[in-house]
Amino acid sequence: GAGVSQTPSNKVTEKGKYVELRCDPISGHTALYWYRQSLGQGPEFLIYFQGTGAADDSGLPNDRFFAVRPEGSVSTLKIQRTERGDSAVYLCASSLTASGSVSTDTQYFGPGTRLTVL
Amino acid sequence: AQTVTQSQPEMSVQEAETVTLSCTYDTSENNYYLFWYKQPPSRQMILVIRQEAYKQQNATENRFSVNFQKAAKSFSLKISDSQLGDTAMYFCALRNTGNQFYFGTGTSLTVIP
Numbered sequence: 175g176a177g178v179s180q181t182p183s184n185k186v187t188e189k190g191k192y193v194e195l196r197c198d199p200i201s202g203h204t205a206l207y208w209y210r211q212s213l214g215q216g217p218e219f220l221i222y223f224q225g226t227g228a229a230d231d232s233g234l235p236n237d238r239f240f241a242v243r244p245e246g247s248v249s250t251l252k253i254q255r256t257e258r259g260d261s262a263v264y265l266c267a268s269s270l271t272a273s274g275s276v277s278t279d280t281q282y283f284g285p286g287t288r289l290t291v292l
Numbered sequence: 293a294q295t296v297t298q299s300q301p302e303m304s305v306q307e308a309e310t311v312t313l314s315c316t317y318d319t320s321e322n323n324y325y326l327f328w329y330k331q332p333p334s335r336q337m338i339l340v341i342r343q344e345a346y347k348q349q350n351a352t353e354n355r356f357s358v359n360f361q362k363a364a365k366s367f368s369l370k371i372s373d374s375q376l377g378d379t380a381m382y383f384c385a386l387r388n389t390g391n392q393f394y395f396g397t398g399t400s401l402t403v404i405p
Contacts, residue, residue, distance in 0.1 A: 177336075207393070216296075216383050216395030217337070230392065263335060272391045279325070281393065283337035 176200070178284035180266050186290045187256055195251040195287045199268030205229075206249050207281060208241055209265040217265050223249060224272050256291045263288050294319045296386050298396035305374045306404050312359075313369045313399045315384030322346075325387040326360065326367045331398070332380040340382070343367065374403045 179198045187193050199206050205224055209217035219233040223243045231241070238256075243249040253260055267281035295318045305311035317326070328340040343351045343360050350358050355375075359368045371378055384396040 205391075209393075214397070216385075216397050217393075219392050219394070222391065230390065233392075265335075265337065267337070279387070279391070280327075280339060280342060282339070283329075285334060285336045288335075 178266055178268050178282055180264075180284040180287050182287060183285065184288045184290075186292065188292050189256060189258060191256050191291075193253050193256055193289065195253075195264050195289070197249045197251070197266030197268075197284060199247065199249070199266070200270075200282055201247075203268035203270050203282075204246070205269045205272035205279070206243060207267040207269075208249070208251050209267065211263045211265055211286070213262075220251075222272070229272070253289075256289075258291050261289055261291045294321075294386055294388055294392075294394045296384050296394050296396040298382075298384055298399050300399045301397070302400045302402070304402040304404055305371075307374055307376060309374055310370060310372045311374055311401065313371075313382050313384075313401065315367045315369070315396060317365050317367065317384070317386050317394075319365075319386060319388060321388050323389055326358075327385040327387065327393075328356070328358070328367075328369045329383045329385060329395075330378075330380045331383060337383070341369065371401075376403050376405060379403045 207222040208220040211217045221231040226246045238254045240252045263286040265286045267283045271278040326343045329337045341353045355372045381398045
């Protein structure tokens, strides 16, 4: 079946603009995660959803960042008043569950969206 | 707090040889999971291997195996019979009971023909 997909693959925007990044998880996966990966670093956790609700948003850096998953499938990461420091690759991952079983909690990643803020 | 450390920013290995990538971590939890992910230039993170902390037996997946030393909080990845397609960034990750993942900074592996 199809894997996790993310659109757009690249996004260039100007400082101060608003951007939306989309993630389509693997069909049937209940948990969805957003990460930010800066150059030369590992992914950094932002937020994860269990179904429609944000189960943990402790990684969101500030209130300019917001994410939704209204129907428990597709998710959108929204960044307001973008800053140059927001430039990074934003990765999305999904897992079948988030229940404590390593086999079903294993995350599968999308190809990411490279965001560049000029 | 959880931390994951990969002390080898870059490594190289001759094709068909064996290479070991190091990872150490710190956590106060007893139940956690450890993972190695591979990230080729296409950017897509691919699961290589995973290990439950409560299992003493080291996980093995074809040419990939781990050396899990729980007391030392070490989780190294061994790649046997290295292939050109193994060239990628490799990330070690820890998942805690709160379902948060913590990644290391990665090791760039180059397989030399």
